Amino acid sequence: MDTKRRTFLKAAGVAALAGISAPAVTKLAEASSSAVPAVAENSAGTAGKIRYGMVIDMRKLYDRPDIQEKMAAACRYAHNIPTFDDPKSEIKWIWSASYEEAFPEHSSAHNAEIIEESEFLMLCNHCDNPPCVRVCPTKATFKMEHNGIVAMDYHRCIGCRFCMMACPYGARSFNWFEPRPHITQEINPEFPTRMRGVVEKCNFCAERLARGEKPACQEAAAEVGAIYFGDLNDPESEVRKVLAENPTIQRKPGLGTKPSVFYIV
Amino acid sequence: MIEKALRGSSRYWTWLGILAIFIGIGAVCYVRQFFIGQGLTGMGRDIGWGLYISQFTFLVGVAAGGLMLVLPYYVHNYKAFGRITILGEFLAIPALIMCLLFIMVDLGQPLRAMNMILHPTPNSMLFWDMCVLLGYLFLNLICSWVILTAERKEVAPPKWIYIFVYLSIPFAVSIHTVTAMLYCGLPGRDFWLSAITAPRFLASAFAAGPIIIVLACLLMKRIANFDAGKEAINKILTIIIYAALTNAFFVCLEFFVAYYSKIPGHMHSLDYLFFGIEHNGEMYNNLVPFMWTSVFLCFGGLIVLAWLKLSKKVMTDAADWIIAAGCLAVFLSLFIDKGLGFVLGGLAITPFETVVEYYPTVNEMGVTIGIWAVGIFMVTVLYKLAVDVEHEVEE
Numbered sequence: 001m002d003t004k005r006r007t008f009l010k011a012a013g014v015a016a017l018a019g020i021s022a023p024a025v026t027k028l029a030e031a032s033s034s035a036v037p038a039v040a041e042n043s044a045g046t047a048g049k050i051r052y053g054m055v056i057d058m059r060k061l062y063d064r065p066d067i068q069e070k071m072a073a074a075c076r077y078a079h080n081i082p083t084f085d086d087p088k089s090e091i092k093w094i095w096s097a098s099y100e101e102a103f104p105e106h107s108s109a110h111n112a113e114i115i116e117e118s119e120f121l122m123l124c125n126h127c128d129n130p131p132c133v134r135v136c137p138t139k140a141t142f143k144m145e146h147n148g149i150v151a152m153d154y155h156r157c158i159g160c161r162f163c164m165m166a167c168p169y170g171a172r173s174f175n176w177f178e179p180r181p182h183i184t185q186e187i188n189p190e191f192p193t194r195m196r197g198v199v200e201k202c203n204f205c206a207e208r209l210a211r212g213e214k215p216a217c218q219e220a221a222a223e224v225g226a227i228y229f230g231d232l233n234d235p236e237s238e239v240r241k242v243l244a245e246n247p248t249i250q251r252k253p254g255l256g257t258k259p260s261v262f263y264i265v
Numbered sequence: 266m267i268e269k270a271l272r273g274s275s276r277y278w279t280w281l282g283i284l285a286i287f288i289g290i291g292a293v294c295y296v297r298q299f300f301i302g303q304g305l306t307g308m309g310r311d312i313g314w315g316l317y318i319s320q321f322t323f324l325v326g327v328a329a330g331g332l333m334l335v336l337p338y339y340v341h342n343y344k345a346f347g348r349i350t351i352l353g354e355f356l357a358i359p360a361l362i363m364c365l366l367f368i369m370v371d372l373g374q375p376l377r378a379m380n381m382i383l384h385p386t387p388n389s390m391l392f393w394d395m396c397v398l399l400g401y402l403f404l405n406l407i408c409s410w411v412i413l414t415a416e417r418k419e420v421a422p423p424k425w426i427y428i429f430v431y432l433s434i435p436f437a438v439s440i441h442t443v444t445a446m447l448y449c450g451l452p453g454r455d456f457w458l459s460a461i462t463a464p465r466f467l468a469s470a471f472a473a474g475p476i477i478i479v480l481a482c483l484l485m486k487r488i489a490n491f492d493a494g495k496e497a498i499n500k501i502l503t504i505i506i507y508a509a510l511t512n513a514f515f516v517c518l519e520f521f522v523a524y525y526s527k528i529p530g531h532m533h534s535l536d537y538l539f540f541g542i543e544h545n546g547e548m549y550n551n552l553v554p555f556m557w558t559s560v561f562l563c564f565g566g567l568i569v570l571a572w573l574k575l576s577k578k579v580m581t582d583a584a585d586w587i588i589a590a591g592c593l594a595v596f597l598s599l600f601i602d603k604g605l606g607f608v609l610g611g612l613a614i615t616p617f618e619t620v621v622e623y624y625p626t627v628n629e630m631g632v633t634i635g636i637w638a639v640g641i642f643m644v645t646v647l648y649k650l651a652v653d654v655e656h657e658v659e660e
């Protein structure tokens with residue numbers, strides 16, 4: 001409904017523009033289609049934009065804390081995430097916790113045993129309607145328009161932590177101390193380390209996607225195939241097919257943030 | 266005019282000296298925090314805002330509270346406030362500077378604070394808060410200075426200044442409204458997500474600001490031979506009583522919504538603040554004694570003040586001490602309610618519906634005390650200036 005209306009409005013806008021300056025519009029269209037090939041293939045989606053999303057198939061992760069830890073470790077290495085023992089200072093991009101913590105708004109009165117006993121993975125939802133972006137006073141947190149990833153500019157962030165207040169998923173961490181001495185694993189030279197006093201979170205592996213690789217956590221879970229990742233706007237993509245075939249849930253859908261991470265439970 | 270601040274009794278200098286020591290302690294604590302990190306505070310991943318931001322929130326209210334003098338005097342021509350309106354403006358300036366200091370010490374990268382101006386982001390309420398706070402600071406600086414200078418020269422203030430005076434009225438309302446909007450527009454923070462947050466902030470501000478002015482007047486009557494006049498004090502007390510009652514009424518409405526709807530998200534924070542909340546077999550209730558102290562101080566103080574007024578004792582000299590006690594009680598109550606309960610009550614319940622308690626560290630309290638000392642220092646100097654000018658005019 002939402003999407004249709006927006007597409008219609010966009011189309012109407014383009015049509016109106018075309019009436020005034022047709023050549024300019026053609027040029028623009030040409031330029032964008034050569035830069036982002038997905039645009040042309042994806043005419044049924046939201047005006048040709050990619051929106052990355054993830055499906056976590058929990059059925060394959062129940063009773064597999066080892067895989068969950070492997071995923072977290074892969075992310076830790078890929079993004080030079082420091083380790084702090086004190087929960088107060090922790091930096092978490094992807095982590096596991098109980099069903100009640102991950103889905104507090106879903107009833108937990110009489111859950112299946114498997115749900116009670118297992119832990120659930122949490123990470124940034126890369127919301128389509130992200131409150132963290134809305135509140136940031138410096139645009140240090142922003143949504144990448146071409147792929148929907150909610151990204152961060154660590155060099156612009158002033159560390160006001162307003163985004164942490166606004167994120168209803170606790171997906172953001174602040175560097176309370178200098179993080180570099182606390183990176184216990186090998187340093188990944190392909191990703192920057194951060195400085196004290198800025199916020200960070202999962203970036204959907206934007207840097208790996210740009211190189212044509214898969215998200216690190218998806219790769220780490222490959223042996224059980226628990227993670228699907230792809231373009232939510234493309235009806236032919238694997239994620240969309242998985243979503244079409246399986247009932248899924250999102251975290252706190254009632255808040256209107258439109259999370260891009262789905263769970264099969 | 267500045268030279269007046271440099272001439273004073275030994276008592277004045279001793280007082281400033283004591284404050285300077287506290288400022289020094291605050292500075293040392295801040296330098297430690299600056300070089301080691303915000304990890305030195307009690308804040309953490311779950312409680313991302315603490316003492317600093319809650320003090321900021323409270324002090325925005327104190328700054329806005331001066332409106333309760335400006336409005337009657339300039340708009341309703343209420344002459345009894347003539348001598349003390351300047352005190353409202355001279356309270357707003359230090360309060361705003363304290364606000365800015367609390368924001369600065371809260372930032373993880375304070376040296377980048379200019380990014381808020383270099384990359385203005387109108388969809389962020391923090392951006393608007395900065396605009397209205399700086400605007401209100403500017404308005405108060407210019408109004409107080411021009412009006413005090415005119416008073417000293419015993420001429421009427423220039424006409425153009427009234428544009429700024431009238432402009433400062435909506436600005437006073439806006440600083441606290443926008444500060445409330447920092448909180449009340451965040452999805453998932455149920456305790457803050459209430460349309461009554463802004464009115465409630467304003468109500469408590471219109472009590473807390475004037476209380477400081479009453480207390481300062483009573484003090485200056487003793488030590489600086491400055492009498493605000495019984496009528497003025499009596500009138501401010503009326504304002505304080507109504508504002509504090511309105512605030513209490515709004516808080517009661519929050520209680521009704523939470524406990525009648527029985528929606529857990531709305532109840533949890535109030536549970537935590539007033540009764541303690543159990544989570545995974547542990548009891549979390551570190552703020553309960555504070556919140557009940559706040560309730561009793563508020564009603565105790567209000568009863569005393571109302572009794573003074575009803576019995577007409579308020580006009581006697583002997584009443585001064587009781588007025589001071591009543592005002593102090595209400596002030597402390599509002600301070601706990603907003604400067605502690607509001608921010609921490611909202612944060613103690615995490616997005617995972619777990620409960621985390623916050624305990625400020627010594628270093629953090631040192632910084633906080635230092636900033637309060639800066640504010641009190643400035644109030645002392647500015648109020649001395651205002652009183653000296655009054656005395657000069659009288660002579």
Ligand code: SF4
Pocket residue numbers: 123124125126127130131132133150166167168169170171172201257
């Ligand atoms: S999950 Fe939180 S941090 Fe991630 S986009 Fe949504 S609001 Fe922002």
Ligand code: SF4
Pocket residue numbers: 135136137138139140141156157158159160161162163164198199
């Ligand atoms: S902490 Fe950084 S990213 Fe978060 S709102 Fe502030 S400036 Fe933006």
Ligand code: SF4
Pocket residue numbers: 074075078079093094123201202203204205215216217218
């Ligand atoms: S998508 Fe990438 S950044 Fe996000 S949790 Fe997985 S590995 Fe980490």
